[in-house]
Amino acid sequence: MLKIIIWREFLAHIFTLRFLLGLIICTALVSLNTWVLVRSYTHRLGDYRRAVDANASEVRNILTYSQLSNSHSPRAEKKPPLLSILNEGLEGRLGNSVKVSHVLVPVHASRHGSDNPYLVVFPRTDLTFVFQIVISLLAFLISYDVIAGERQSGTLALVMSNAVPRGKLLFGKYLGGMLSLAIPLVFSLLAALLFIIMSPYVVISASDWARIGIFCLISLIYMSVFYTLGMLFSTWAGRATTALILTMFVWALFVLIFPRACAFAVSKLMPIRSESQLSFESYSRLLFSKRGDPSRHPLHELSQKFERELEEFKQKRNFKLLFNGSMSSYSLMGHEYVGSLVGAPNRLPTFHEILKFQEELNIQYADEVDRLRTEFLIRNPIRQAKLTQQISSFSPASVYWYATAVLTETDLESHLRFLDEVRNYRNELIRYLRDQKAFDSEAWYNPKAFKKIDAGDIPLFREHPESLLTILSRISIYVGLLVLLNLVFFLLTCMLFLRSDVS
Numbered sequence: 099m100l101k102i103i104i105w106r107e108f109l110a111h112i113f114t115l116r117f118l119l120g121l122i123i124c125t126a127l128v129s130l131n132t133w134v135l136v137r138s139y140t141h142r143l144g145d146y147r148r149a150v151d152a153n154a155s156e157v158r159n160i161l162t163y164s165q166l167s168n169s170h171s172p173r174a175e176k177k178p179p180l181l182s183i184l185n186e187g188l189e190g191r192l193g194n195s196v197k198v199s200h201v202l203v204p205v206h207a208s209r210h211g212s213d214n215p216y217l218v219v220f221p222r223t224d225l226t227f228v229f230q231i232v233i234s235l236l237a238f239l240i241s242y243d244v245i246a247g248e249r250q251s252g253t254l255a256l257v258m259s260n261a262v263p264r265g266k267l268l269f270g271k272y273l274g275g276m277l278s279l280a281i282p283l284v285f286s287l288l289a290a291l292l293f294i295i296m297s298p299y300v301v302i303s304a305s306d307w308a309r310i311g312i313f314c315l316i317s318l319i320y321m322s323v324f325y326t327l328g329m330l331f332s333t334w335a336g337r338a339t340t341a342l343i344l345t346m347f348v349w350a351l352f353v354l355i356f357p358r359a360c361a362f363a364v365s366k367l368m369p370i371r372s373e374s375q376l377s378f379e380s381y382s383r384l385l386f387s388k389r390g391d392p393s394r395h396p397l398h399e400l401s402q403k404f405e406r407e408l409e410e411f412k413q414k415r416n417f418k419l420l421f422n423g424s425m426s427s428y429s430l431m432g433h434e435y436v437g438s439l440v441g442a443p444n445r446l447p448t449f450h451e452i453l454k455f456q457e458e459l460n461i462q463y464a465d466e467v468d469r470l471r472t473e474f475l476i477r478n479p480i481r482q483a484k485l486t487q488q489i490s491s492f493s494p495a496s497v498y499w500y501a502t503a504v505l506t507e508t509d510l511e512s513h514l515r516f517l518d519e520v521r522n523y524r525n526e527l528i529r530y531l532r533d534q535k536a537f538d539s540e541a542w543y544n545p546k547a548f549k550k551i552d553a554g555d556i557p558l559f560r561e562h563p564e565s566l567l568t569i570l571s572r573i574s575i576y577v578g579l580l581v582l583l584n585l586v587f588f589l590l591t592c593m594l595f596l597r598s599d600v601s
Contacts, residue, residue: 099262099266099270100266100269100270100273102270103262103266103267103270103271103274104270104273104274104277105274106274107244107270107271107273107274107275107278108274108275108277108278110274111240111274111275111278111279112278112281114240116236116239116240117236117240117278117282120232120235120236120239120282121281121282121285123232124228124229124232124233124236124282124283124285124286125282125285125286125289127223127228127232127286128225128228128286128287128289128290129286129289129290129293131223131224131225131228132183132225132289132290132293132294133293135182135183135186135224136183136293136294136297136300139178139180139182139183139299139300140297140299140300142178143177143178143299144299146175146176146177146178146194149173149175149195150175153172153173153175153558153559154558156170156172157170157172157556157558158554158556160548160556161545161548162541162542162543162544162545162548163531163534163536163537163539163541163542163548164542164543166199166200166527166531166556167199167200167201168199171197171198171199172197172198172527172556172558172559173195173196173197173198173559174195174196174198174204174516174519174520174523174559174561175194175195175559175561176193176194176195176196176207176516176561177561178194179506179507179508179512180300180301180302180306181306181309181310181313181505181506181507181508182224182506182507182508183224183225183290183294184224184225184226184290184310184313184502184505184506185224185225185226185499185502185503185505185506185508186224186508187503187506187508187509187512188503188508188509188510188513189508192207192513193206193207193208194207195207195208196208196517196520198520198523198524198527198559199524200457200460200461200464200524200527200528200531201457201460201461201463201464202464202467203464203465203467203468203471203521203524204517204520204521204524205468205471205472205475205517207513207516207517207520225286225287225290225313226498226499226502226503228286229283229317229320229321229498230320230353230495230498230499231353233279233282233283233317233320233321233324234320234321234324234349234352234353234494234495235349235353236279236282237279237321237322237324237325237328238324238325238327238328238345238346238348238349239345240275240278240279240325240328241275241324241325241326241327241328241329241332241345242328242331242332242338242341242342242344242345243332243338243341243342244271244275244328244329244332245271245329245332245333245595246332246333246335246336246337246338246340246341247332247338250337250338264592264595264596265592265596268329268591268592268595271329272325272326272329272588275325275329276318276321276322276325279321279325280318283314283317283318283321284314287310287313287314287317291310305563305566308566309505309506309566309569312505312570312573313502313505313506316498316501316502316505316573316576316577316580317498317502319577319580319581319584320494320495320497320498320580322580322584323494323580323583323584323587324349324494326583326584326587326588326591327345327348327583327587328341328345329587329588329591330587330590330591330594331344331345331348333591333594333595333598334594352493352494352495353493353495356490356492356493356496357490357493357495357496357499360486360489360490360496361486361490363489364482364485364486364489365482368481368482368485370478370479370482396470397467397470400463400466400467400470404459404460404463407459408455408456408459411452411455412452415448415451415452446540450538450539450540450542451538453537453538453542453543454537454538457537457542458537461528480510480514483510484510487500487510491576491579494580494583497576497579497580498576498580500576501573501576501577501580504569504572504573504576505569505573507563507564507569511572512564515564516561519559519561519562520559523557523559523560526557527556527557530555530556530557
């Protein structure tokens, strides 16, 4: 009996005009946008590879160790995730290239490469956005009359006259409806995979295939939320038109209005000040523009402390070191140094000692600035983003977006993880400079001395992808929420259906 109910419900859905239009629209949107996204990914991948090669060449051709902290600073490049085709997430909004130096802890990333600016007129939509809108709407359009429509036509009373258990009938209708909805979802996803596989620059690993399968499963669970909710309205409403009005209102609220309203409300209720107040650039402008009071800048106290400690160290060693604007020009005991030491050679060890103290102090200063900026980010933009995420999780569409963003490594946590890896790389670079005794050697500033040093062992940034197990543990909360919504809506539907009049 259950198979008959499922098959009957399945056939009743797939031969409707709304199902056919939904299949065509979903497949067309997914195919078109996948083609655009694959091309975009190919360009970004090319930009990434060129940036990595240029960075390696830049680092290998340094003339002094000091260039690693200024003109030839190494960069950490973030590889574009392949599955950003499924959900671009924050990949297009946050940076992917970070300048690394022992004198600065990275907290932000810039962007390497660029997309075609003319395509901004035609914004891209990824697969998650298409499924988020089209699949949820199609689920509502199919389910709104699954009970109310048959009740109005008298079909439901005829079916119930055959002594069919109500629970079995409802479950059969659910399985039949989900089976029909799986066709546009799977068909459009297969069309997207065809475009991805056809690209000669795309290599799908075993982990990627596993995540694509999980993406399909999460999409089915998300679609099921709207189908069960549509069944609930169809059971509760007396007429199919009433159920349709309710479903359209709830769809617009959950999918279109609520997620955007959450972001707007949080940004207004928790405004944040500009992070540029904690940047070296803003402090330098105050110092040299003679506009404003530098002493009111958050970095002023740290800067003054740095200058005092360095000056005290010099005075203890009865040494005056004048910095003339570049690491290749110093004044040592009244004698100018350019490339080689002139005069006062007996003071060279003290000179190196001061250089080492200065660079170690720079590291401490950078760590302290990082503490201030990290504290700012946690209390302001990151807190704002996480609060928005928590509030908007009342919408199944938002939960679905967050789950797929984590799965494709395009969420906020993945970006913060990349910055943590960059910080670890900075520590690795500092350890290398210390092991080479670079801070207190002539190779720090003298190209002739550096030529004796092999630059081939300078570490370069290596990104380590997040394991599939870790990703699954992070998405479990979102998948759990979607499953819970399914259970709640289906149980409420059963309770109403068991008590309702079928005539």
